[in-house]
Amino acid sequence: MSIAMIDTERATSLYNILRQERERGFDDRAVIGGLDAFLQRFSGDLVAYVGSSGRYAEMSAEERSDWATRVVRRMRDAGVSVRSGSAPASPAPGNVLPRAEKQAPRRKSAPRKPPAPRRPLELSDDVTLMKGVWQKLLPRLHKLDVNTVGDLVHLFPSRHNDFTSVRTVSQLTPGDNQTAILTVWEARQTMLGRQKSTQAVLGDDTGNIRATWFNNPWVANQIKHGVQVVLSGKVNVFRGNLVFEAPEYEILDDRDNLVHTGRLVPVYPSTQGLSQRVLRSLVKRALDATIDRVDEFLPADLLHRTGLIGLVNAMRQIHYPDDWDAEKAAKRRLAFDEFFLLQTSVIRRRNDWREENRGIPISVDNGVIESFLGSLPFDLTGAQNRSLQEVLSDLRSDRAMSRLLQGDVGSGKTVVAAAAMLGVVRDGKQAALMAPTEILAEQHFLTICGLLSGAGYDPTGGYIQRLDVEGIERKVVVALLLGAHRKRIRDDLRSLMSAGMIDIVIGTHALIQEGVDIPNLALAVVDEQHRFGVQQRQTLREKGERPHLLAMSATPIPRSLSLTVYGDLDVSVIDEMPPGRQTTRTRFIENDRRDSAYAFIRKEIREGRQAFVVCPLIEESEVIQTKAAQEEYARLSEEIYPEYSVGLLHGRMSLNEKEDVMDSFKEREIDVLVSTPVVEVGIDVPNATVMLIDGAERFGLSQLHQFRGRVGRGEYRGHCLLLSESPGAEALRRLKLLEHISDGFRLAEEDLKLRG
Incomplete structure (x- = not known):
């Protein structure tokens, strides 16, 4: 078979594929594997017709239609048959690419009805109804949670590129983002290395400049000789000449309607296989089609009083701002909307709770509470007393309590919760405390048992403690329920709880599992409440009949945000530290001074600390996190502190292994404890005075503040050393805040300012 015949056969096959593509709406499914695979396989035979116009899969339906029309026209100009047989064909009237070959009808058919006019797009419409959304694009859009047209409108940019600086060629300078309006003198496809690319020469009255688009040969087909285009991007120097490298480009039809260039251009969150150019075009199309259907829900007088812009204007300006002031005004309006809707939601939830949930009033015996407080080896602070009275007042009410007890690390929240649980137990009811981790649950179990029974507490009694409590005639039974318990222990505890024989149960998520019944539950305490979902807290409440809820948190939140975030909760704040508690000194140490940090730890150990x-x-994997801790443990024990006892604690240890390590640390059998971030909360070792945090820039301020709260809990001052290899400017500012601010609430306010 001659080469000419092969060429003709390939061209005829391509024509038939393109005809089917038109019939299918250009969905790239007329040939198995997609059209790009067919073109690549027979590129040598078809290059004269298809050129190098980019990947078919990445084109919109409209671009595919235009491209197919050009390809068929080139075939006809070359005298190639464009019928599915071998005979030459004359051009079909009308469309260059006909929809299908005409065949003699077997019978007369009814005339086709004209297509119904397309209705305007709605925000609720499926995104597939939009022009330019083809099948292969859908999975990528779904990864961005884009399912409807409205989702595209609400896909806000993460930032904007400033392409507003329009300059002439003579004014362009290397390194900056710049925009130029130029005329195309030449644009051609070329090979740069092994990549098909586009090179163009463009100019204006002041000079010429070269532009290069690597691995994008199809650009040459878009920008033709003599066309005016807008280029935006960085200008570099190559062999002494200025070059636009991979700039954004747009053919200049309407300077006031530019999308990719010549303005503040949005940069959206994206995913692999979805270019900014395609995403930007889709969002702009959705915005133009539906923006007038966005309803303003704030009254005019509120907008006037607050100086906010209208919602429609804000939606336009957040995507395509006229200038930076307009972008700031749009962000302010949309941020206001988020807070406003969040606050109205939590207030509605709070009102619903008050109306629908009548609580069980607790007859709190003041004498028992006073006896308990009198048995403690310390006096409560004024803030603790105030918070306790607020909690007890709620317990006495017939409205179910929903209160947050917020206090800094070491401020004494646990003793307030213990007093409240004791008041419930004295009235013949049950109480439960749920903690986010087993280590923290066990710590609470030991602490609460010690507080209730005083100096006579013997921690060797296992998971069930029967305590003598001042002011209560009978034994108070306190139990610890963990998922790590053997099945027999869990079953025994569940039976005792369901029989009402356990007064206070402390545990983790195991408390809310099926089969756990706490029939007389009157008070549910949730520690580190932000680590639990709303549904988890609600499940705990459902273990009893309308129990009171006390949530505790040692994570400071700015006072300016507390009403919005905790609008559905009454808030008690313990804003005093116990007398005599010294503040922990915090220092930032650069990585090249790591030895000085190790020397300071050695000094403290020599003094008995x-x-x-x-x-x-390492957020990606707990396995990798554990391995890193094991390697650090080996290095410190063998190279840095071979003369001292070094221990290891990580999240993949069994509960018994963790207990053994913590017991050894508390008994001073371990001098240095290497740990993953599991020590953030719940560890109380009064003799520990140094907290060295490696890679401190990877943690949030709140976490770092929690870490340093683990030391200096005894008679000696604590020290927190922040090690960091190469923190950026913003991370360094955050770490420096910890050096100067010890109050968690003030730290949270400053953190909020840094975040803008």
Whole structure:
């Protein structure tokens, strides 16, 4: 078979594929594997017709239609048959690419009805109804949670590129983002290395400049000789000449309607296989089609009083701002909307709770509470007393309590919760405390048992403690329920709870599992409440009949945000530290002074103290996190502190292994404890005075503040050392805040300012 015949056969096959593509709406499914695979396989035979116009899969339906029309026209100009047989064909009237070959009808058919006019797009319409959304694009849009046209409108940009600086060629300078309006003198496809690319020469009255688009040969087909285009991007120097490298480009039809260039251009969150150019075009199309259907829900007088712009204007300006002031005004309006809707939601939830949930009033015996407080080896602070009275007042009410007890690390929240649980137990009811981790649950179990029974508490009694409590005639039974318990222990505890024989149960998520019944539950305490979902807290409440809820948090939140975030809760704040508690000194130490940090720890150990070393945070994998801790443990024990006892604690240990390590640390058998971030909360070792945090820039301010709260809990001052290899400017500012601010609430306010 001759080469000419092969060429003709390939061209005829391509024509038939393109005809089917038109019939299918250009969905790239007329040939198995997609049209690009067919073109690549027979590129040598078809290059004269298809050129190098880019990947078919990445074109919109409209671009595919235009491209197919050009290809068929080139075939006809070359005298190639464009019928599915071998005979030459004359051009079909009308469309260059006909929809189908005409065949003699077997019978007369009814005339086709004209297509119904397309209705305007709605925000609720499926995104597939939009022009330019083809099948292969859908999975990528779904990864961005884009399912409807409205989702595209609400896909706000993460930032904007400033392409507003329009300059002439003579004014362009290397390194900056710049925009130029130029005429195309030449644009051609070329090979740069092994990549098909586009090179163009463009100019204006002041000079010429070269532009290069690597691995984008189809650009040459878009920008033709003599066309005016807008280029935006960085200008570099190559062999002494200025060059636009991979700039955004737009053919200049309407300077006031530019999308990719010549303005503040949005940069959206994206995903692999979805270019900014395609995403930007889709969002602009959705915005133009539906923006007038966005309803303003704030009254005019509120907008006037607050100086906010209208919602429609804000939606336009957040995507395509006229200038930076307009972008700031749009962000302010949309941020206001988020807070406003969040606050109205939590207030509605709070009102619903008050109306629908009548609580069980607790007859709190003041004498028992006073006896308990009198048995403690310390006096409550004024803030603790105030918070306790607020909690007890709620317990006495017939409205179910929903209160947050917020206090800094070491401020004494646990003793307030213990007093409240004791008041419930004295009235013949049950109480439960749920903690986010087993280590923290066990710590609470030991602490609460010690508080209730005083100096006579013997911690060797296992998971069930029967305590003598001042002011209560009978034994108070306190139990610890963990998922790590053996099945027999869990079953025994569940039976005792369901029989009402356990007064206070402390545990983790195991408390809310099926089969756990706490029939007389009157008070549910949730520690570190932000780590639990709303549904988890609600499940705990459902273990009893309308129990009171006390949530505790040691994570400071700015006072300016507390009403919005905790609008559905009454808030009690313990804003005093116990007398005599010294503030922990915090220092930032650069990585090249790591030896001085190790020397300081050695000095503290010689004086009889102990230290924590927290390994860098590795969010991707707990396995990798554990391995890093094991390697650091080996290095410190063998190279840095071979003369001292070094221990290891990580999240993949069994509960018994963790207990053994913590017991050894408390008994001063371990001098340096290497740990993953599991020590953030719940560890109380009064003799520990140093907290060294490696890779401190990887943690949030709140976490770092929690870490340093683990030391200096005894008679000696605590020290927190922040090690960091190469923190950026913003991370360094955050770490420096910890050096100067010890109050968690003030720290949270400053953190909020840094975040803008």
